[in-house]
Amino acid sequence: MKKIGVLTSGGDSPGMNAAVRAVVRAGIYNGLEVVGIKRGYAGLINGEIQNMDLSSVADIIHRGGTILRSARCLEMKEDEGFKKALNVIDIFGIEGIVVIGGDGSMRGAEKLSKAGIATMGLPGTIDNDLAYTDYTIGFKTAVNTVLGAISNIRDTSASHDRVSIIEVMGRHCGDIALYSGIAGGAESIIVPEVEFSVEEICKRLIQSKNRGKRHSIIMLAEGIGNAYDITKEIQEKSGLEARLTTLGHLQRGGSPVAYDRILASRMGERAVKLLMEGKKSRAIGITGTDIRDHDISEALSMKKEINMELYELAKVLSI
Ligand code: ATP
Numbered sequence: 001m002k003k004i005g006v007l008t009s010g011g012d013s014p015g016m017n018a019a020v021r022a023v024v025r026a027g028i029y030n031g032l033e034v035v036g037i038k039r040g041y042a043g044l045i046n047g048e049i050q051n052m053d054l055s056s057v058a059d060i061i062h063r064g065g066t067i068l069r070s071a072r073c074l075e076m077k078e079d080e081g082f083k084k085a086l087n088v089i090d091i092f093g094i095e096g097i098v099v100i101g102g103d104g105s106m107r108g109a110e111k112l113s114k115a116g117i118a119t120m121g122l123p124g125t126i127d128n129d130l131a132y133t134d135y136t137i138g139f140k141t142a143v144n145t146v147l148g149a150i151s152n153i154r155d156t157s158a159s160h161d162r163v164s165i166i167e168v169m170g171r172h173c174g175d176i177a178l179y180s181g182i183a184g185g186a187e188s189i190i191v192p193e194v195e196f197s198v199e200e201i202c203k204r205l206i207q208s209k210n211r212g213k214r215h216s217i218i219m220l221a222e223g224i225g226n227a228y229d230i231t232k233e234i235q236e237k238s239g240l241e242a243r244l245t246t247l248g249h250l251q252r253g254g255s256p257v258a259y260d261r262i263l264a265s266r267m268g269e270r271a272v273k274l275l276m277e278g279k280k281s282r283a284i285g286i287t288g289t290d291i292r293d294h295d296i297s298e299a300l301s302m303k304k305e306i307n308m309e310l311y312e313l314a315k316v317l318s319i
Pocket residue numbers: 009010011012041042071072073074075076077101102103104105106107108109111124125126127
C-alpha cells in the first residue's frame with residue numbers, strides 16, 4: 001500500500017476534521033502518500049483530489065465542520081456514477097480509501113469494497129444511529145450543544161410559565177433526545193423507538209404544575225413525526241401554553257469536545273493501520289473503551305436499539 005485517500009460524506013459532524021487529521025498524519029508517519037477527496041463521493045466522481053501533507057491538517061483538530069467539505073451525491077448510488085468513481089480511483093492510483101460519514105456513506109464504502117477497493121469506514125455523524133459502535137464521532141459534541149440550548153430555553157420558559165418542546169436531530173434514532181434529555185433534566189423524552197402517549201405526557205405536566213412547577217422541558221426526536229402537531233396536541237390536551245423550538249443545524253456545528261477528538265484520532269489511526277495490514281472492508285467503532293473493527297456488511301446489518309435502561313432512568317428521575 002503506497003497511496004490512500006480520505007473523504008468526508010453525508011451530514012457533517014464535529015470531529016470529522018480530527019479524523020481527517022489522524023488519517024493524514026498516521027498515513028504519512030507510516031510512509032504513505034495521502035490524498036484528500038473533496039465533497040465526499042461527489043468529489044470522488046469528479047476527480048476533486050488534493051495532496052495532503054503534514055501542514056494541510058495543522059490547526060484543524062478543534063474545528064467543527066470538515067476542511068474536505070461534504071456532500072450528498074445521488075450519482076454514487078447509480079451504476080454510471082459509481083463507474084466514474086472507480087475510474088478516478090484507478091487514474092489517481094489510490095489503493096485504499098477511508099470514508100468518514102454516517103449510515104449512507106458507509107453503504108457507499110461497502111459498495112467500493114465489494115468492487116475490490118480496500119475501504120475503511122469511520123462513523124462520522126451526530127445521530128449515533130450506527131448499531132455496531134457505542135458512539136459515533138460528533139454525537140457527544142451535539143449532545144453538549146443541545147444542553148446549552150436547553151439551558152437558554154429553560155430561562156425563558158421559566159419566566160413565562162411555559163412548556164418548552166425541543167426538537168432535536170437523530171433521524172430515526174432517539175439518542176440525541178435521550179442523552180440530552182437526561183443531562184438537561186427534561187420532564188419527558190419522546191423518541192421514535194418507544195411508543196408514547198400524549199395523554200400520559202399531559203398527565204405528568206399537570207401533576208408537575210399542581211406541585212408548583214412553573215415550567216417543563218420536553219425533548220422530542222425528529223424521527224417521531226410532525227413536531228408542530230404534537231406540540232399543538234400537548235397544548236390542547238394539557239391546557240398549558242406549549243412552545244416548540246426546533247434546533248436544526250445548530251446541532252451539527254461547534255468545536256468538538258475532547259471525547260470526539262480522541263475518538264476520531266484513535267479511529268483514524270486504526271483505519272490506516274488496517275489498510276497497511278491489507279484489510280479490505282472494515283467499519284471502525286468503539287465498544288466500551290476499545291476501538292474495534294467489523295466487516296462493513298456485518299456492521300450495517302446490525303440493528304440499532306435505544307438504551308432502555310437510560311430511557312427508564314429518565315422516567316424515574318422526572319417524576
Ligand atoms: P448522516 O447520517 O449524517 O445524514 P449519511 O452518511 O447517512 O450521514 P446520506 O446522505 O445517507 O448521509 O449518505 C451520504 C452519501 O453516501 C450519499 O449522498 C451517497 O453519495 C452515498 N450513499 C448512500 N447510500 C448509498 C448506497 N446504497 N450506495 C452507494 N452510495 C451511497
